[in-house]
Amino acid sequence: MNKNALSLFENPAPRCPVALLLDTSSSMSGAPINALNEGILRFFQEIHTDEVARFSVETTIISFGDGGVRQALPFTATIDPVRAPRLRANGMTPMGGAIDLGLREIHERRKFYKRNGISAFKPWMVVMSDGGPNDNWTGPAEQARRLSDENALVFLGVGIGDGVDWDTFNEIMPVNRPPKALDGIKFKEFFEWLSDSLHQVSVSSPSQNVSLPPTNGWEAI
Numbered sequence: 001m002n003k004n005a006l007s008l009f010e011n012p013a014p015r016c017p018v019a020l021l022l023d024t025s026s027s028m029s030g031a032p033i034n035a036l037n038e039g040i041l042r043f044f045q046e047i048h049t050d051e052v053a054r055f056s057v058e059t060t061i062i063s064f065g066d067g068g069v070r071q072a073l074p075f076t077a078t079i080d081p082v083r084a085p086r087l088r089a090n091g092m093t094p095m096g097g098a099i100d101l102g103l104r105e106i107h108e109r110r111k112f113y114k115r116n117g118i119s120a121f122k123p124w125m126v127v128m129s130d131g132g133p134n135d136n137w138t139g140p141a142e143q144a145r146r147l148s149d150e151n152a153l154v155f156l157g158v159g160i161g162d163g164v165d166w167d168t169f170n171e172i173m174p175v176n177r178p179p180k181a182l183d184g185i186k187f188k189e190f191f192e193w194l195s196d197s198l199h200q201v202s203v204s205s206p207s208q209n210v211s212l213p214p215t216n217g218w219e220a221i
Contacts (some may be wrong), residue, residue: 014206015056016121016198017075017109021095022084023129027163028070028089032119032130032185037086038059039187044081053195054079056121060105064098071101095129095172096137099144102122106153111183121206122189124154126194128170128182132165141172148174158182158190189218194201 022036040061046055061073072085106123109149113120125144125168147153157169170177193213200210 011055012118013142014112014121015058015109015117016056017106017126018057018059018124018198019074019106019126020061021061021102021125021127022061022063022072022087023093023095023131023160024063024087024089024091025093025131026065026090027130028065030089030161032160033087033089035185036128036186037075037084038194039191041081041084042188043191043195046078046192047079047198048081050199050202051135053199053202057198058109060102060103061082061085061087062098062105062109062131063087064094065092065218069094069097069101071105075105092134093126093129093131095133095137096140096208097123099127099137099140099172103140103147119206121201121204122152122154124156126156126157126158127179128160129169130160130163131163132157132168133172137168137172145172146175156180180215182220183220186218193218 009152011180037193047057057077057079058075060071060075063072067090068141075081076083088127102125107123144153148155154179155174158170158172159166159179159181173179174202197212204210
């Protein structure tokens, strides 16, 4: 039995796979990328200290920008703050490739759960960007929207700063869940909201629809 399968055997709690797709293009340089890294660390700390979510939430981090599309952190059975990656800002914005990789990683993780007899909550995929995609995004976005429409994926978009291509971002995201604007660089507040949301998921049943907490702590009005 491999290490991942052993961890599932030791912890049979239902899993919630979360794919964080994070823009690390050159326009994120400086304060934005530093705040993003601090937010990721805070998210890991919040989940790690949550007595329920720490046994259910599994996260992969996919960056798009520096080095193209890169899996900065593969899905892990435990979220430990020491494993939080430190992202760098550089390059373009291949968002379509990131969505495609995120969907494939979620699909493979859910197959892994099924092989090992572990139930799972609806997966989450979060896209954060300060610009617009410069690659082919239509196919991956259509697939993600379809899964969202079928209630098989929580698909969230968050725009950062003044350079967001809102017309395209709105086309990418589901009609009933348009992208939201981050207030300044309140990444820490966003990731605290995300951990609170995933706590609510973790204390529910896999078949239950969960109402998300208010976004006023991080959303620009």
